[in-house]
Amino acid sequence: LVSYKRHLEIMGERNSYSKTDLDATFMRMKEDAMNNGQTKPGYNVQIATENQFITNYGIYWRPTDWGTMIPFLDSFRERYGTQSNEVVADSGYGNEANYAYMESNGIEAYVKYNMFHAETKRRYANNGFLVQNMYYNASEDYYVCPMGQHMERCGKQHSVSDLGYRSEVDVYRAVNCKGCPLRGMCYSSVIDRRSIKVNHRSDSFKKHARELLTSERGMMLRSSRPIEPEAVFGDIKFNHGFRRFRLKSNRKVRIEFGLVALAHNLRKYSAILSKRMMGRNHAYATI
Structure with missing residues (x-):
C-alpha cells in the first residue's frame, strides 16, 4: 500500500510515468522504421512560430494537444508581456475551453475544430438527420x-x-x-x-471559427500554417537529427529544447543575412 501510494503521488494528474524519468509520461509515438507503434516515455513539445522563427515553446506531460493551449498562451504572455492578436492552429486545439479563453483575451481564433473538414463534404451537408442540419x-x-x-x-x-x-x-x-x-x-x-x-x-464558437477560417485571410493563414511549425519540426528532427532528448526531468528537457530552439533561430537568421549579402554583391556586380 505504501508503494502504491508513492506511485500515485508521483503520477499526480497523469495516468502513467517512467521509472527512468519520473516527469516523463508514456505516450503512443508515431511508428519508427521498424513499424513499432508502442508507447514510450516522452514529452509533448509545443512551439509557436513566426516566419519559421520559434517565438515560444513549452514542454507538457499531456499526450494530446487540446489541454496544452491555455498554459502555452499564458507562457507566451509571461515571456513577452503581451499576447498575439491572432492564433492559427489545427483541429487538435479546437474545443470550447480554448475558444472561450481566446475570446476572453481578445484573440482571433483561426483554429479548426474536429468536424471542420467533414462539414464541407456533400454527404454531411445533405444529411438532414444530423442535429447540425436541423x-x-x-x-x-x-x-x-x-x-x-x-x-x-x-x-x-x-x-x-x-x-x-x-x-x-x-x-x-x-x-x-x-x-x-x-x-x-x-x-x-x-x-x-x-x-x-x-x-x-x-x-x-465553431460558427465564428468557421467564418474566420473560410474568409480570405483565413484561407491565407491556413495555407501558410503547414510551412510554419510543421516545417520547423521537420528541420529540427530530419535535417538536424534531433529526435530524442538526452537529459531527464522536465526542467532539464526545457533547457535542452531551449538550446535547440536557439540554434534553429540562429541558423535561420544567418541564412537570411547570407541571402541579403549575396543580393547586395549581385547588385554591385550588375552596376
Whole structure:
C-alpha cells in the first residue's frame, strides 16, 4: 500500500510515468522504421512560430494537444508581456475551453475544430438527420426534425473536463416518433422519442471559427500554417537529427529544447543575412 501510494503521488494528474524519468509520461509515438507503434516515455513539445522563427515553446506531460493551449498562451504572455492578436492552429486545439479563453483575451481564433473538414463534404451537408442540419427556432427554442415535428427543450446537462472547464448542454426531445416512416434513418434507439444534445455556446464558437477560417485571410493563414511549425519540426528532427532528448526531468528537457530552439533561430537568421549579402554583391556586380 505504501508503494502504491508513492506511485500515485508521483503520477499526480497523469495516468502513467517512467521509472527512468519520473516527469516523463508514456505516450503512443508515431511508428519508427521498424513499424513499432508502442508507447514510450516522452514529452509533448509545443512551439509557436513566426516566419519559421520559434517565438515560444513549452514542454507538457499531456499526450494530446487540446489541454496544452491555455498554459502555452499564458507562457507566451509571461515571456513577452503581451499576447498575439491572432492564433492559427489545427483541429487538435479546437474545443470550447480554448475558444472561450481566446475570446476572453481578445484573440482571433483561426483554429479548426474536429468536424471542420467533414462539414464541407456533400454527404454531411445533405444529411438532414444530423442535429447540425436541423432547423432551429432561436426565439422559441425548439428544433424541427425532417418530418416536421418540433423537438422541445426538456432539460440541461453539465459536464466538467479534467481541466476543470464546465460545459452546459441542452437536451431536446421529440413528442413521439412511433410510426414515423423515417425512424429507421433517424436514430437506432429502442425509445419511441428521439433526444438530441446541443451545446449552444460551443456551436457559436465553431460558427465564428468557421467564418474566420473560410474568409480570405483565413484561407491565407491556413495555407501558410503547414510551412510554419510543421516545417520547423521537420528541420529540427530530419535535417538536424534531433529526435530524442538526452537529459531527464522536465526542467532539464526545457533547457535542452531551449538550446535547440536557439540554434534553429540562429541558423535561420544567418541564412537570411547570407541571402541579403549575396543580393547586395549581385547588385554591385550588375552596376
